[in-house]
Amino acid sequence: MSSRDIELSKNLSIVQNMISGVKSTHKAKDITLVAVSKTKPLEDIQYLQKYHNIFGENYAQEFAEKFEKIEKKPEFHFIGALQSNKASLVVGKAELIHSVDRLSLAKEIDKSAKKLDIVQKILIQLNLTGETTKSGITENEIEMFLDSLRDLKNISVVGLMTMPFFTDDGELVRPYFRRLREIRDDLKQKGFSLNHLSMGMSGDFIVAIEEGATIVRVGSLIFGER
Numbered sequence: 001m002s003s004r005d006i007e008l009s010k011n012l013s014i015v016q017n018m019i020s021g022v023k024s025t026h027k028a029k030d031i032t033l034v035a036v037s038k039t040k041p042l043e044d045i046q047y048l049q050k051y052h053n054i055f056g057e058n059y060a061q062e063f064a065e066k067f068e069k070i071e072k073k074p075e076f077h078f079i080g081a082l083q084s085n086k087a088s089l090v091v092g093k094a095e096l097i098h099s100v101d102r103l104s105l106a107k108e109i110d111k112s113a114k115k116l117d118i119v120q121k122i123l124i125q126l127n128l129t130g131e132t133t134k135s136g137i138t139e140n141e142i143e144m145f146l147d148s149l150r151d152l153k154n155i156s157v158v159g160l161m162t163m164p165f166f167t168d169d170g171e172l173v174r175p176y177f178r179r180l181r182e183i184r185d186d187l188k189q190k191g192f193s194l195n196h197l198s199m200g201m202s203g204d205f206i207v208a209i210e211e212g213a214t215i216v217r218v219g220s221l222i223f224g225e226r
């Protein structure tokens, strides 16, 4: 084993143990850990593949290249902002696209998925902080947005995602995580089948799990600073 191999597997088990230790309504085994490998070399993914099989990437081009090169394909999630004209690089390769935040993008994903004759699973990204510079559908728009996706037969919306801001103090973002869960529960009552909540990063995933996250996206705690 190389020293990098040892470092990565050690970091991974620290994160896994932290997840197991959280008191929440979910069992640790029902929480999906996405190891965010953006900007990190392919070798890091290959080392970690011995212990973990779910990785997250942010940049369409980088993701497509890594996907082509890696021999044993892990499960990849696409978590970054996606330009509509890059959708075809991601569709069919990513198990789940976390970051759908506008109709034009949803339509492109649907179109690419149709060509491949698949149904692409997606999450809708919400902007709950109210910062207009941030991507994401607002709370007031979400129901109409979901309605507008009904005709797109080659996508399946399986949940919601949010990313308030980078912080090491989970308490600062707890209200946003809690709100996302409330919105999801409300939409479920209205008949939308949204099971997943993708929320929580290295600095705040514990709080996210306490608030009901089913998917956490952890990068720097596993792979080191970018």
Ligand SMILES: *Cc1c(COP(=O)(O)O)cnc(C)c1O
Binding pocket: 036, 038, 058, 079, 080, 163, 166, 200, 201, 202, 203, 217, 218, 219, 220, 221
């Ligand atoms: C980079 C990134 C992460 C991981 O962030 P860390 O703080 O390194 O854990 C999670 N989610 C999204 C959307 C990201 O862009």
